[in-house]
Structure formats: structure tokens, C-alpha cells
Amino acid sequence: MFISVLDLFKIGIGPSSSHTVGPMVAAHEFIGLIKAHAFDGESLQGATLRCTLKGSLAYTGRGHSTDRAVALGLQGYLPADLVDTDVQALVTQLWQSQQIELDQNRALLFSPARDVIFDTGKPLPQHSNGMVFEVTGRDGKPLLSETYFSIGGGFINTLAEIDQLQAPLKFAAVDSSAYPFDSANTLLALADKHQLSVARMKFINELEHLDESDLIAGLDNIWRAMRTCIEGGLATDGVLPGGLDIPRRAKGLYEGIKSKPETANINDWLCAYAMAVNEENAAGNMVVTAPTNGAAGVIPAVLYYFVTHEQGTQQQVRDFLLTASAIGGLIKQRSSISGAEVGCQGEVGSAAAMAAAGLCEVRGGNARQVENAAEIALEHHLGMTCDPVKGLVQVPCIERNGFGAIKAYAAASLALRGDGKHFMPLDNCIEAMRKTGLEMSYKYKETSLGGLAVSITEC
Known part of the structure; x- marks a missing residue:
């Protein structure tokens, strides 16, 4: 497996690569997955987006700003985008928001204080840094979900990737x-x-x-x-x-x-x-x-x-x-x-x-x-x-x-x-x-x- 020097060393923001950078990248990837899906505006009307943090992310996520990272990622930000940004002011603004605009015709209900959930129950078996993202319709039925794992250094895997028999890293042979x-x-x-x-x-x-x-x-x-x-x-x-x-x-x-x-x-x-x-x-x-x-x-x-x-x-x-x-x-x-x-x-x-x-x-x-x-x-x-x-x-x-x-x-x-x-x-x-x-x-x-x-x- 080849891991590039430019993948191992990444410019980001604190305080944690596994609890801040990784969740932000995962949230950004999931919002991209939603946008790419063939949902029309009607099917998403009243739909809610939630992220449930598991294991270590749940236990120490507040101290590591994981909820902030998830909110930033869902709003389309990546760590490198925030190098010259007043992150605290941006987070304050996001915490007042009640939805995520996907495009002109589609939006999801999302309140960071309510919809980022710290689940300190049993962690997911694959890795202690698990995140479950899900979109549910106004009738409570699931529309889309994905599970991610923050595996250290800002790297992430989906559930399918981490369940592979080989080491769960997305790099060249x-x-x-x-x-x-x-x-x-x-x-x-x-x-x-x-x-x-x-x-x-x-x-x-x-x-x-x-x-x-x-x-x-x-x-x-x-x-x-x-x-x-x-x-x-x-x-x-x-x-x-x-x-x-x-x-x-x-x-x-x-x-x-x-x-x-x-x-x-x-x-x-x-x-x-x-x-x-x-x-x-x-x-x-x-x-x-x-x-x-x-x-x-x-x-x-x-x-x-x-x-x-x-x-x-x-x-x-x-x-x-x-x-x-x-x-x-x-x-x-x-x-x-x-x-x-x-x-x-x-x-x-x-x-x-x-x-x-x-x-x-x-x-x-x-x-x-x-x-x-x-x-x-x-x-x-x-x-x-x-x-x-x-x-x-x-x-x-x-x-x-x-x-x-x-x-x-x-x-x-x-x-x-x-x-x-x-x-x-x-x-x-x-x-x-x-x-x-x-x-x-x-x-x-x-x-x-x-x-x-x-x-x-x-x-």
C-alpha cells in the first residue's frame, strides 16, 4: 500500500485530526452524497439530517469540537478552507441556523445543538471512532444513511471499506x-x-x-x-x-x-x-x-x-x-x-x-x-x-x-x-x-x- 507524504501530512485545524478533521471530512462527503442522490425538493420537504457519534467520538467529542466539525463539514467546509477564517464566528452563525441548503430547491432541517447526538452507549465494533449520518423523511422513514469511521490522522472509511479483509485504507497498491x-x-x-x-x-x-x-x-x-x-x-x-x-x-x-x-x-x-x-x-x-x-x-x-x-x-x-x-x-x-x-x-x-x-x-x-x-x-x-x-x-x-x-x-x-x-x-x-x-x-x-x-x- 502506497501512502503519499501529502496524504500523511495535511493542513487542517485543531484540536484533533481524528475527532475534528476526520468528522469534518466525513460530513462533507455525506452532504456530497445527498446532493448527488436523485432526491427532488418534494421528497426532502420536512426531512431531517442527523449525525450520531459513537465510541470515543461520543465520550470526548465535546472537548474535541466534534459537533462543530460535523456542522462545518455539512455546510460544505473542509479543514484547509478554514486556515484564514474566524472559525468561532462562523460556528456561532451555524449554531443559529436551522437548516442546510443543498441547492435552490432542496434543503434539510438541521440544528447542530439538536441533531449532532453524542451516543455513549456501546461503540460500533469496527472502530471506536464511529459516526452514523442519516436523512429521515418527515414521516420518520429513513431516506439515506452512511456510517463513517475516523481512523486517525484525518483519514476516514465507510462501513463497507472498513469491513474489507485488507487494511481499510484507500491508497494505491x-x-x-x-x-x-x-x-x-x-x-x-x-x-x-x-x-x-x-x-x-x-x-x-x-x-x-x-x-x-x-x-x-x-x-x-x-x-x-x-x-x-x-x-x-x-x-x-x-x-x-x-x-x-x-x-x-x-x-x-x-x-x-x-x-x-x-x-x-x-x-x-x-x-x-x-x-x-x-x-x-x-x-x-x-x-x-x-x-x-x-x-x-x-x-x-x-x-x-x-x-x-x-x-x-x-x-x-x-x-x-x-x-x-x-x-x-x-x-x-x-x-x-x-x-x-x-x-x-x-x-x-x-x-x-x-x-x-x-x-x-x-x-x-x-x-x-x-x-x-x-x-x-x-x-x-x-x-x-x-x-x-x-x-x-x-x-x-x-x-x-x-x-x-x-x-x-x-x-x-x-x-x-x-x-x-x-x-x-x-x-x-x-x-x-x-x-x-x-x-x-x-x-x-x-x-x-x-x-x-x-x-x-x-x-
Whole structure:
């Protein structure tokens, strides 16, 4: 299975790729399905559109703005459309609306406060992030329905797609690539045979599906968005929304470091950069899924540090992103990047593995050192739970991204000190993460029913 770097890294809005971006995309797709259907104005007169959220989306959807995302998607918006939009003002306007205009002659009754339903009963068996969209006539009879699943990183599947025997991902077959790999072991064999770097093989594979100019422009746009997000977060203070009254800290941390740089170390810089991104995400602003919103700070922080402090070039930025996406694609295919499916090991753990691989590549590592770097970073996130307090991507998520970036940098440095030979293969580590996620209680998979989420006393 081929997953493009431009699919794995997507520009969107916070606070969650699985709870905000995915539902918005699903809602947008369903409204398109309705418009394409041969309904006349008479048959839809008095008809109602509803969305029922299941599983993790129901438990933590309010804190993750899932209802807002659904309403926006049903009104025709996609995440990238909202980058320069006052989302709060738009949402306020939508909450006053009582219907969705399909065209001049067709409309559906829809009130976001009434018709987005948080069903905390039994989740759908296929995946913990389920959504059931349905249109019912004025007589209560169903006219059209579709079930979607938000499977992490903003990716969605329908019920039919996720029930397929193969991995439920809508991408080109791996053998459509010049250097086909569906495991780290195959990737290393190809690198040895052709004496090519991971970044180079990924670049050539991308050209089977994209024009070179489009690929380069896409990579540069991703990096520009990452930089914008970091720098926006470093320049903004105040209190994050949601009710926890968490103050933004990245700006103060950054200004303190700059005022006394002689006392700062790499951990300080990485935490400032990563936390800046995740504070922007928590505020519902523009971020890049890397590979998810909840883990959006790790890769930008490591890459920003490399560019700013180690004079990384634009070509190295592209190679970093290509290498990171090669590793991220393997993790997504062979396990999961969804916190609702495998816990935070699949989000921050995956991001750290991707960042470590990218950094190792651009600092001169060979393919075996790159694979080693990814394995080290992922290994030391195994078992990490996803237990956001009050269902908000704030505690422990913001700080956790800083520590993910620190681990990624350390993993790359450690791998570069070796020759690439190591005991635990990356493929085995990814499998361990998958099995750990399967055995992890649902309480620790983005439901806010366990761990830190139930370890606070409200006064």
C-alpha cells in the first residue's frame, strides 16, 4: 500500500485530526452524497439530517469540537478552507441556523445543538471512532444513511471499506511504486540493493503518482504551514479555551530562553517549539497533522530546531519530510496512528519515530541508521495511554509533544553513533505497539474514562 507524504501530512485545524478533521471530512462527503442522490425538493420537504457519534467520538467529542466539525463539514467546509477564517464566528452563525441548503430547491432541517447526538452507549465494533449520518423523511422513514469511521490522522472509511479483509485504507497498491515496500525489512533490502537513501526512494515513489513540481510545492507548503504554526504559537499568550483555564506557556518559555540563551539547552528549545504548535492546536487554529493533530508538535519542533539551530537547507527539509512519511506510512499500515485505537503510543510515539528517522536522514544517516532511529523512538513510547483531561487536547498532550520531540532527537543522535545494527527490528516494534493497543483497556484510548482524566479533583 502506497501512502503519499501529502496524504500523511495535511493542513487542517485543531484540536484533533481524528475527532475534528476526520468528522469534518466525513460530513462533507455525506452532504456530497445527498446532493448527488436523485432526491427532488418534494421528497426532502420536512426531512431531517442527523449525525450520531459513537465510541470515543461520543465520550470526548465535546472537548474535541466534534459537533462543530460535523456542522462545518455539512455546510460544505473542509479543514484547509478554514486556515484564514474566524472559525468561532462562523460556528456561532451555524449554531443559529436551522437548516442546510443543498441547492435552490432542496434543503434539510438541521440544528447542530439538536441533531449532532453524542451516543455513549456501546461503540460500533469496527472502530471506536464511529459516526452514523442519516436523512429521515418527515414521516420518520429513513431516506439515506452512511456510517463513517475516523481512523486517525484525518483519514476516514465507510462501513463497507472498513469491513474489507485488507487494511481499510484507500491508497494505491504498493507495487505501483518503483521501490515497493510494505515493511521496514523490505525498505532496508531495497536500500541495500540499490544503494539509495530512504528519502530518495520515497521521492521516486511519489513521482509515480505526482508531478515533481506538485510534489515539491506540496512539501514546501507543508513546511511553510509548520513554521507558521510554531511562530504563531511562540508569539501568542493567554488562556486556552475549554474550561480548564490552562495558560499558554510557549511564548513565555521562548522569551525566557532568548533572554538568557547561555542557560538554555536543546530540551528547552524543543519543548518551546513543540508546545507552541500544540497550544495552537488546542486553540482550534491551523496545524499540520503530523501524523495527527494531537501529536502535531513533535515533527515541526525537531525540524524547526534543525533548520534554525543547525542551518538545515530547504532540500534537507524535503528529505526530512519524505523520510518521516515513509516511516509513518509503515506504522499506519501495520498498526495505527489513532489514539482512540491504540492510545497515545500511536500518536506521539509514531510522531517521535517519524521525527527521529527524518533527523537521522538529514544528518547523514544511512537507511539502517534511519530504521534504528525510528525503532528507538517508538520503543520508548510503547504502552502510552491517551487519557486527555476533560476530553481536551491540553493535559497531558501539550507537554507530551515536547517530550516526544526530545526523545526523537535523542533517538536520532543515538542511532547516528551506531552502525545501524541493533537487536529489535522496527517491524517488530510496530507489531508490539499494535498488540499493546489491542490489549489496552478502552478507558485509556481517548475516552477520558481513565488515567489522568479521572485523577483530578474539581473544586
